Amino acid sequence: MDGRATAPAAGTILNALATGTGAAFAIDLETTATVELDGSEGFSGTVESAPDADTTLIERCVERTLEHYREAADLEESVQGGTVATESDVPLASGLKSSSAAANATVLATLDALGLADDVDQLEACLVGVEAARDAGVTVTGALDDASASMLGGVTITDNTEDRLLEHDRSDFARHAAIYTPPEQSFSADADVDACKRIDSMADLVAELALDGRYTEAMTVNGFAFCGALECSTQPMLEALPDAAGVSLSGTGPSYVAVGDRDALETVCERWRDRPGTTRLVRTRTDGATTL
Ligand SMILES: Nc1ncnc2c1ncn2[C@@H]1O[C@H](COP(=O)(O)OP(=O)(O)O)[C@@H](O)[C@H]1O
Numbered sequence: 001m002d003g004r005a006t007a008p009a010a011g012t013i014l015n016a017l018a019t020g021t022g023a024a025f026a027i028d029l030e031t032t033a034t035v036e037l038d039g040s041e042g043f044s045g046t047v048e049s050a051p052d053a054d055t056t057l058i059e060r061c062v063e064r065t066l067e068h069y070r071e072a073a074d075l076e077e078s079v080q081g082g083t084v085a086t087e088s089d090v091p092l093a094s095g096l097k098s099s100s101a102a103a104n105a106t107v108l109a110t111l112d113a114l115g116l117a118d119d120v121d122q123l124e125a126c127l128v129g130v131e132a133a134r135d136a137g138v139t140v141t142g143a144l145d146d147a148s149a150s151m152l153g154g155v156t157i158t159d160n161t162e163d164r165l166l167e168h169d170r171s172d173f174a175r176h177a178a179i180y181t182p183p184e185q186s187f188s189a190d191a192d193v194d195a196c197k198r199i200d201s202m203a204d205l206v207a208e209l210a211l212d213g214r215y216t217e218a219m220t221v222n223g224f225a226f227c228g229a230l231e232c233s234t235q236p237m238l239e240a241l242p243d244a245a246g247v248s249l250s251g252t253g254p255s256y257v258a259v260g261d262r263d264a265l266e267t268v269c270e271r272w273r274d275r276p277g278t279t280r281l282v283r284t285r286t287d288g289a290t291t292l
């Protein structure tokens, strides 16, 4: 029994580490998961692009999905294990939601293997990935903001303390995104949450702007506020402005994401290419995760 699915990465509009409310938008970098269920004992995971990566998250995603849906799938008792493998063009632990893309792709691939992919609501499937991310310790708030943007596409605004979707907007608020990823990694679980909580009033303001549909202004305010809290440089943001319509530190960094007209973003990319690391120009996505 096997299944395969893919899910996009995402960029930040509002980091949820200050108040639990977060917002994100899907971008066209993808992670694909292949799941095989068989009679072996337990699950073993591999990450093609990063052989040393921690595979707990994807293994937990398969286990949690089976816990929830093995009865509905009428799965034979003898099926207790298998393999899960991901291939990805999302850099790991760089603020571009590699964990959410991997979790969503794995949960959907498992549902595909069970023959249930079309029967389970996408948000429900996304919450299984969030549960697994909490089990694996790769998240602070559960990161439903990032997970829902990746699963559903477009912009999502969520209350992560209650695992509630507040808004899902598929309108193409920005077609293109420029991304600058410095060479270092930053694991969300290591973020200075207390420092983020100190800027909760700024996060409330960003949430108001986002709920008003003012995503580009929201992300720029978010970027300056969280660069301050997390001691990240605001210089890449200043290099993007005023050409970009909006720019932010993505998640807990180290990546920065800018949105706007393609020509303007080309200019931003030219400046960012002088920096160490990787600069990309990608499309934003209004569609989310899917089986293959
Ligand atoms: N392609 C992948 N396959 C398996 N696990 C992954 C993959 N990408 C990310 N992860 C998991 O997510 C963790 C990184 O999560 P996190 O620090 O939140 O970074 P990000 O901001 O990119 O989501 C990794 O340590 C790994 O456990």
Ligand SMILES: O=C(O)C1=C[C@@H](OP(=O)(O)O)[C@@H](O)[C@H](O)C1
Pocket (backbone or CB within 6 Å): 012, 014, 015, 016, 017, 022, 023, 094, 095, 096, 097, 138, 139, 140, 141, 142, 143, 145, 146, 187, 188, 189, 250, 251, 252, 253
């Ligand atoms: O772990 C978490 O709860 C979160 C991590 C951050 O993202 P990254 O994983 O991209 O750093 C943040 O943007 C998100 O709102 C919540």
